[in-house]
Amino acid sequence: MRIKDAQEGLEQFNRRIASAGGLVIVCFVLLFGRFFWLQVIQHDYYKTRAEDNRISLVPIVPNRGLIVDRNGEVLARNYSAYTLEITPSQVSDLEATIDALAEFITIEPKDRKRFRKLMEESKRFESLPIRTRLTDEEVAKFIARRYRFRGVDIKARLFRQYPKGAFASHVLGYIGRVTDRDLERIAENDQEANYRGTDYFGKSGLEQHYEFELHGQTGFEQVEVDAGGRAVRTLSRVAPVPGNNLTLTLDAKLQEVAEQAFGDRRGALIAIEPSTGGVLALVSVPNYDPNLFVDGISAADWQALNEAADKPMVNRALNGAYPPGSTFKPFMALAALHYGKRRPEQAIMDPGGFNFGGHFFRDDKKGGHGMVDMYKSIVVSCDTYYYLLANDMGIDAIAAFMGPLGLGSKTGIDIEGESEGVLPSPAWKKKRFKKPEQQKWYAGETISIGIGQGYNAYTPIQLAQAVATLANDGVMFRPHLVKYITDTKTGEKRFIEPQPIRKLPWKQEHIDVIKRAMIGVTKEGTGARAFAGAEYVAAGKTGTAQVFSYKGAEHKTETMKAQLRDHALFIAFAPADQPKIALAVLVENGGFGAQAAAPIARQVLDYYLLGKLPKGMAPTDEAAVEADPE
Amino acid sequence: MSVRRYWQMLVAPLDGPLFGFSVLLLILATVALASAAPERLSAHWLNLGVALAVMRIVAQVPPQRLMHIALPIYVLGLLLLIAVALFGDVSKGARRWLSLGFMRIQPSELMKIAMPLMLAWYFQKREGLLVWRDWFIATLLLVMPVALIARQPDLGTAVLVFAAGFYVIFLAGLSWKVMLGLLGLAAAAAPFAWNLLHDYQRQRVLMLLDPQQDPLGKGFHIIQSMIAIGSGGLFGKGWGQGTQSQLDFIPERHTDFIFAVWSEEFGLTGNAALLILYLLLIGRGLQIALAAPTLFTRLLAGALTLIFFTYAFVNMGMVSGILPVVGVPLPFVSYGGTALVTLGIAMGILMSIQKNRMLVQK
Numbered sequence: 001m002r003i004k005d006a007q008e009g010l011e012q013f014n015r016r017i018a019s020a021g022g023l024v025i026v027c028f029v030l031l032f033g034r035f036f037w038l039q040v041i042q043h044d045y046y047k048t049r050a051e052d053n054r055i056s057l058v059p060i061v062p063n064r065g066l067i068v069d070r071n072g073e074v075l076a077r078n079y080s081a082y083t084l085e086i087t088p089s090q091v092s093d094l095e096a097t098i099d100a101l102a103e104f105i106t107i108e109p110k111d112r113k114r115f116r117k118l119m120e121e122s123k124r125f126e127s128l129p130i131r132t133r134l135t136d137e138e139v140a141k142f143i144a145r146r147y148r149f150r151g152v153d154i155k156a157r158l159f160r161q162y163p164k165g166a167f168a169s170h171v172l173g174y175i176g177r178v179t180d181r182d183l184e185r186i187a188e189n190d191q192e193a194n195y196r197g198t199d200y201f202g203k204s205g206l207e208q209h210y211e212f213e214l215h216g217q218t219g220f221e222q223v224e225v226d227a228g229g230r231a232v233r234t235l236s237r238v239a240p241v242p243g244n245n246l247t248l249t250l251d252a253k254l255q256e257v258a259e260q261a262f263g264d265r266r267g268a269l270i271a272i273e274p275s276t277g278g279v280l281a282l283v284s285v286p287n288y289d290p291n292l293f294v295d296g297i298s299a300a301d302w303q304a305l306n307e308a309a310d311k312p313m314v315n316r317a318l319n320g321a322y323p324p325g326s327t328f329k330p331f332m333a334l335a336a337l338h339y340g341k342r343r344p345e346q347a348i349m350d351p352g353g354f355n356f357g358g359h360f361f362r363d364d365k366k367g368g369h370g371m372v373d374m375y376k377s378i379v380v381s382c383d384t385y386y387y388l389l390a391n392d393m394g395i396d397a398i399a400a401f402m403g404p405l406g407l408g409s410k411t412g413i414d415i416e417g418e419s420e421g422v423l424p425s426p427a428w429k430k431k432r433f434k435k436p437e438q439q440k441w442y443a444g445e446t447i448s449i450g451i452g453q454g455y456n457a458y459t460p461i462q463l464a465q466a467v468a469t470l471a472n473d474g475v476m477f478r479p480h481l482v483k484y485i486t487d488t489k490t491g492e493k494r495f496i497e498p499q500p501i502r503k504l505p506w507k508q509e510h511i512d513v514i515k516r517a518m519i520g521v522t523k524e525g526t527g528a529r530a531f532a533g534a535e536y537v538a539a540g541k542t543g544t545a546q547v548f549s550y551k552g553a554e555h556k557t558e559t560m561k562a563q564l565r566d567h568a569l570f571i572a573f574a575p576a577d578q579p580k581i582a583l584a585v586l587v588e589n590g591g592f593g594a595q596a597a598a599p600i601a602r603q604v605l606d607y608y609l610l611g612k613l614p615k616g617m618a619p620t621d622e623a624a625v626e627a628d629p630e
Numbered sequence: 631m632s633v634r635r636y637w638q639m640l641v642a643p644l645d646g647p648l649f650g651f652s653v654l655l656l657i658l659a660t661v662a663l664a665s666a667a668p669e670r671l672s673a674h675w676l677n678l679g680v681a682l683a684v685m686r687i688v689a690q691v692p693p694q695r696l697m698h699i700a701l702p703i704y705v706l707g708l709l710l711l712i713a714v715a716l717f718g719d720v721s722k723g724a725r726r727w728l729s730l731g732f733m734r735i736q737p738s739e740l741m742k743i744a745m746p747l748m749l750a751w752y753f754q755k756r757e758g759l760l761v762w763r764d765w766f767i768a769t770l771l772l773v774m775p776v777a778l779i780a781r782q783p784d785l786g787t788a789v790l791v792f793a794a795g796f797y798v799i800f801l802a803g804l805s806w807k808v809m810l811g812l813l814g815l816a817a818a819a820a821p822f823a824w825n826l827l828h829d830y831q832r833q834r835v836l837m838l839l840d841p842q843q844d845p846l847g848k849g850f851h852i853i854q855s856m857i858a859i860g861s862g863g864l865f866g867k868g869w870g871q872g873t874q875s876q877l878d879f880i881p882e883r884h885t886d887f888i889f890a891v892w893s894e895e896f897g898l899t900g901n902a903a904l905l906i907l908y909l910l911l912i913g914r915g916l917q918i919a920l921a922a923p924t925l926f927t928r929l930l931a932g933a934l935t936l937i938f939f940t941y942a943f944v945n946m947g948m949v950s951g952i953l954p955v956v957g958v959p960l961p962f963v964s965y966g967g968t969a970l971v972t973l974g975i976a977m978g979i980l981m982s983i984q985k986n987r988m989l990v991q992k
Contacts, residue, residue, distance in 0.1 A: 006758065012803045013928055014920060020801070020936055021916050027943045028905050034950050038860040039898040046860025050874055057850075 058223050059197030062216030064160060065243030067172060067206060069252035070483060076172055076207070078158045082139050083129040088119055090151030097149065098130065104141045107131055114296055127153065132295045160200065160294050166287040168255050170315040171248075171415070171481060173205020174290035176297070185211075194218050203293070204315075206246060206481060209414050213485055216243030245486040247493075249278030257607045258283045260617060261600040265590060266310050268317040270464035270479075271583040271604060274573065276498035277468070277477025279413070280581060281604065282461075284316040318413065321421040321457035322586060325543030325593065326381045327571045328452030330514050331466065332389060333374055335401040337510040341392050344513045347373040354387035354447070361387045361447055378517035379525035381542065383451050390450025395441060398449060399425035404504060406465045406476065407458050413479045414496075421462055424455035453546060460586045463571055468582035471539075471573035473511055474504040515539055519576050527570070530598035536609050537576040540601065542593035543569030565589040568596035574605050581608050643689050645918070645981040651911040652685075652977055655962035658892075658904065663965055665870045666891045667884035670965055677967040681974035688978025692986050693927045696979065700744075700751035704771075707744040710737035711778040718782075726782045738779045738787045739968055743975055745775065745791050746933040749798035754926035765808075768799050783828055786956035793940045797933040801919075851881040855890035856951045866897030884965040886957060889949045904963075912939050918984045927983045934976045 038046065067076035084105060091097050098115075101107060111131055118128045134142075134154065142154055160175055178186075182201040186192055189212060196218060202208035219240030223233065258269045262285045269283040286308075292301050305313050314320065336342035352368035354361045363369070363383040369376065377385035390398065402408065408423025422428065426441035433439050448454035461479060469476040478499040485494045518539035522531040526542040545567040568590030573582035583601055590596030606612040656678060663674055710728060714737055719727040728735050749768055756764050772795035780788035800809070824832065858874035867873070872894035875883050880890050893901055915935025922928040938961055945960040947953035959969045 009758070009803070009925070013801060013925075013932075016801045016803065017916055017920055017932055020797075020932065021913070024909070024912055024916075024936075024939050027939075028909060030952075031943065031946050031950070032902065032905055034947075034952055035859065035893070035898055035901045038856060038950060039863055039893075039901070042860050043863045046857050047863065049857045050861035 058221045060219035060221055060237075060240045061158065061197045061199075062218055062240035063158060063242035064175075064200075065210075065214040065216065065488070066245045067214075067248065068245065069248050069250050069255075071251065071253075072247075073252045074163060075168065075248070075252060077161050077163065079161050080156050080158055081132060082134040082154055083157045084131040084134055084138075084142065085127040085129050085153055085155050086115070087127040087151045087153075097152065101130070101142075101149070101152065104145070105131060105134070105138050110298060127155070129155075129157065129295075132157070132159070162290045164252075165291060166289040167259065168250070168252070168282070169205070169287045169290050170284040170317065171205055171250060171255075171282050172290055173207040173209075173415070174203055174293040175200040175207050176203045176293050177201075191215075204417070205415055206248075209416055210246055210482065210485075213246065214243040216488070217241035242488045244488055247483050247486065248481050249273065249276070249280065249483045250282065250481055251280050251608070254604065254608055255281040255283065257614060257617065258600070258604050259285060259287070261603045261614065262587070265587050265596070266316070267585070267587040267590065267597075268320060268460040269583060269585045269600065269604065270317050270461050271581055271608070272464050272468040272477075272479055274468040274472040274477075274579045274582045277465075277479050278483060278498070279479050279481045280608065281583075282317050282481065284314070284318075284320075286310050286312040288312040315415075315417075316586070316588070317460045318415060318418045319459065320586070320588075321419055321459055322567055322569070323454070323456045323545040324452040324458055324463055325545035325567070325569050326383075326452055327463060327467075327541050327543035327569045327584070327593070328450075328456065329378055329381065329386055330470065330518055330541050330571075331402060331405065331407075332386055332393075332398070332450055333378060333517070334470070334506065334510060334514050335393065335398065336374075336389050337513060338401065338506060339393065339397055341397075342374060342389065344374045347371045347376075348385055348388055350382055350384040352384070354384050354391075356387070356391065356447055357444055359444060374513065375517045375520060378514070378541065379520040381526050386450040387447050390446050390448075391443070393450075395425060395446045395449065398446070399423055399428075404502065405469060406501075407462050409462075411461050411465050411479050412501075413461060414481050418461070419459050421459050422455055422457040424449055429455070452543060460584050463569070463586075464582065464584035467571040467573060467584060468579075469504065470511065470514065471579035471582040473508060474506040476501045476504060515576060518572075522572070526594045527572075527598045530594065530602045534602070534606070536574055536605070538572055538574035538602075538605055539576040539579075540570060540572035540598065542598055543571070544591070544593045545569060547589065563589055565591055568593040570594075570597035570601045572598075572601050572605065574609060581605065643686065643981070643985065645689075645914075645984045647914045648911065648918075648977060648981055648984070649685075651907060651914065652962060654907055655911070658907070659888075659963040659965075661869065662888050662892045662895075662963060663884055665872070665895060666875055666880075666888055667965065670884055673967075674965060677965075677970050680967065681970035683974075684971050685974040685978040685981070688975050689981040689985070691978075691982055693924070693930075693983055696747060696930070696982075697751055697754065697926055700747040703740070703744045704748035707737055707740045708775055708778075710735070710740065711775055713737075715778055715781065726784055736968070738775075738782070738784060738791065739972055741775050741779065741791045742787075742794055742937070742972055743979075745772065745795045746798050746930055746937070749795050749802075750926045750929035750933065753798065753802045753929055754924065757925050760802075765799070765804060768795075768802075772796065772799065784957075786958050789944075789956065790937065790940065790958065794933060794937045797936040798929050801929050801932045802925075851887070852951050852955060855880055855887055855949050858890040858894040859950055862894040862897040862900075864898050866893075866895045866900055869895050871895060886945065886959055886964060887949055888964050889946055889960050892963070893949075908939070908942050912936075915980055918980055918987075921987055922983050923987050927987070931980055931983045934980055938973070938976065 063078055066074060068074050084101070086094070086097065088094060098107060098112060107130060115128060115130045139154055162169075162172060177199055178195070178201045186195050191212065194215070194217060198215065198218065202211040202214065207214065217240060220238045222235040222237070254271065258271070258281045262269075262283065265285070267283075267285060269281060271280040272278065273280055288305055333342070337344070348371070350363060350368035350370060350372050352363050352366055361383070365380075368384060369380050369382045372380070372382045372385050376382065402423055408421050410418045410420055424445075429441050430439045445454055449456060465476070465479055478501055480496055480499070482496050484496060486492070487494065518541055519537055521527045521542065522534070522538045522540045527540045531538055531540070547564055547566060566589070568587040570585045570593050571583070573579040583604060585597040585601050587596040587600070603614045607614070660671070660674065664671060714726065714728050726736055726738065728737060748771060752768060752771065753760075772792065776788050776792045776795070779791055854874060858872065858880055861867070861874065862872070872891060874880055874894050875891040880887050883891050892904065896903075912935055915931065915938065919928055919932035919935060922931050941958055941961040944953055944956065944958045945964070948955050948958065959966055961973055962970070
């Protein structure tokens with residue numbers, strides 16, 4: 001019975017295979033019929049269509065979105081310029097053609113070099129620029145001789161322009177030619193079709209972070225081209241949609257005041273609106289001119305920027321990690337109140353330092369400050385008070401308090417590549433070092449942490465966020481630069497909602513103690529000189545961060561001394577009772593915070609709160625024009 | 631004489647005809663790729679090496695061992711698909727990949743082999759005892775992974791995996807009446823399925839009905855590949871001379887649309903050669919299925935051969951504009967490592983079945 005079943009099963013299987021074989025043959029005959037139809041019967045039609053494919057689909061690159069400040073001042077725009085372009089596949093002798101063109105149009109060796117590079121990167125049938133930004137005269141000269149040059153044409157292309165030059169360059173960033181890495185990002189976002197014909201891609205700053213907002217939608221034009229590859233007429237057209245515009249929280253004038261206040265010093269400043277996290281100014285000086293990158297930066301310029309001793313390409317505000325120095329003290333004091341380690345009126349006797357385990361931690365005032373309570377410890381910036389406090393609190397409590405304040409972690413601002421800095425703790429040390437003897441945390445190390453030295457290293461934007469959080473009574477916001485994005489298609493404004501990250505569990509009475517002391521700093525303390533005669537009440541704290549060593553970095557002898565000078569810091573917010581602005585200032589190798597950093601903060605606050613411009617700065621652009629005698 | 635001996639040594643564990651046809655197809659693929667995307671040739675050589683090595687290794691695995699791993703592989707595949715649905719990587723709006731940290735895997739690819747293995751194993755277990763409940767269980771085994779893949783969404787792979795499993799059930803002898811009934815049911819359910827489709831999938835289907843409706847967008851690709859095929863004529867424009875392909879009118883010209891390049895440059899003659907080569911390979915596969923010693927090997931060999939046929943038919947059908955555009959490669963010809971390895975495994979299994987038939991008979 002079973003055997004018969006098996007035999008039957010086998011026969012059925014064979015029949016099924018036969019039917020499947022039949023299906024295969026039918027399908028292949030069908031395919032062959034289709035090919036026959038296309039390739040023999042319809043051949044003439046398709047042959048013509050293939051030739052018509054000299055009818056080509058030309059992408060129309062959209063206008064890149066504008067970047068304007070909170071008052072509508074344009075910081076990045078586009079302009080159209082004529083370029084001389086060659087389609088290599090249509091030119092028989094490229095070198096001869098370029099030579100012939102060079103007889104009446106200036107073509108420099110660097111233009112040829114760039115063209116050859118473009119050719120390697122692109123496809124043969126693409127039209128590539130050999131010269132950009134032709135003058136009207138050059139355009140006329142070429143048009144007159146055009147018939148001689150097959151595969152050469154003049155096109156209008158859009159170029160990015162940063163009208164204020166080297167201004168806020170670390171915020172705006174720059175664009176550059178699309179690289180393989182950019183192509184990956186384009187592919188990940190499923191934007192390949194939309195980037196046909198697009199040459200540029202945001203490389204840093206807002207240009208990078210908001211690339212897909214700024215780009216817009218590529219349009220297409222179906223054009224008929226003649227045998228020479230020139231467009232004869234347009235058959236159909238899908239208009240491009242310009243990129244979306246960014247309106248920043250940044251105040252360009254404030255940014256300008258801040259940048260000028262630095263003079264030729266190096267450093268960073270971040271001013272934040274405490275109640276929203278909106279960044280009012282983000283300075284990293286020295287700046288560079290993003291216009292240099294627009295149509296491909298020259299090798300010499302690139303080298304100069306990268307090798308400059310003062311490193312203009314480094315975004316100090318987001319990437320520089322510095323010990324906070326004494327600007328750390330208000331937060332230490334707040335931690336002390338929070339954990340009940342100190343009462344405000346509790347005073348210590350400062351003999352001019354603190355002896356721990358045979359090592360004497362010195363105060364900067366010889367002989368000490370005498371009796372010091374919490375208020376005085378901040379106002380006169382007493383180190384001894386904080387040596388003792390740090391020792392009492394212990395490293396774990398310090399780290400546990402500072403971590404949620406954002407110190408030692410990225411703030412999440414809308415610019416990429418932010419650094420984390422270092423929030424020291426035994427766990428951090430264990431991870432950071434390899435050898436067991438280096439991994440151990442020593443109690444002595446905690447002591448210098450208390451005055452913002454030691455392993456402490458934070459980015460200026462972290463300090464700004466921390467002081468803004470304090471100003472805002474413990475509600476912490478994510479710093480952001482874009483206020484809203486305007487959709488150019490619908491005109492709709494998409495606001496970037498302020499994002500409260502967390503509410504820190506601080507008692508208001510504790511916060512008030514710290515705020516009072518910080519007001520004391522600008523009234524009678526280390527910041528009093530910089531804030532003499534201010535028409536508003538500011539709260540601040542000076543800081544001076546020791547530059548310990550420059551391991552591994554080589555320095556010329558003449559710059560050596562300046563490079564070893566301390567970094568000057570200042571954090572502040574104002575008006576103290578209802579803070580509208582909070583800021584952190586850092587001057588690299590500036591010396592004392594009170595001397596170098598606090599005056600910069602004063603100028604910024606004076607302008608933002610009173611509209612008062614520093615001496616020597618033109619009131620506004622319009623006024624400058626009026627003042628110009630004719 | 632000595633060349634012949636080397637060939638015999640090389641092919642010893644393999645099935646001569648199957649290996650020969652595969653190699654011919656791979657040569658043809660290399661010719662087409664050298665025209666369509668010469669910059670990918672070096673990667674292509676590596677893919678070929680890996681695929682042939684895999685084929686040879688799998689050809690050494692006796693079918694009894696395949697039977698042992700059928701169930702575990704299927705269960706693993708199913709678990710991976712569930713893992714993808716829960717925490718897979720999203721790319722281009724689809725959740726298809728599972729990130730292992732150092733690499734990303736696409737479990738639906740595994741299912742292409744695991745599905746026929748599993749079903750063939752199941753029918754072998756129930757040989758001679760089949761009742762209607764077994765058909766139901768087999769269908770359930772088929773539908774679960776297919777539904778997971780379709781949900782990703784990856785319609786092309788879902789269709790292929792479904793086909794792979796369906797062929798086993800068909801070859802096992804599911805009654806024609808039931809199949810016709812199911813077909814009717816599917817037709818009746820089509821309007822509901824339409825509503826479940828994603829917008830872009832609907833667009834693809836609509837595009838097939840009238841590619842001209844969106845000549846600048848999605849229909850553009852199909853029109854351009856039809857122009858490429860049609861303008862190829864009887865003998866083609868010659869290798870490297872296809873204007874459609876060389877001027878960038880063909881989308882994905884080295885992967886799913888490579889047939890358009892081949893067709894434009896070698897014409898109807900080249901296409902006929904390709905079709906004959908495929909027919910020979912499929913014929914050999916079916917022959918192996920007919921001669922296979924056990925139900926498991928019969929079903930497996932038959933299903934693998936038919937799935938190979940389905941790849942070829944669907945791809946050429948879509949490129950020439952008679953089937954909707956779904957992401958199915960042209961077997962052995964499209965550029966791409968994963969597809970080559972999957973095919974290498976399938977061919978290896980067929981070869982192993984053929985070789986072991988002779989051993990069993992002795």
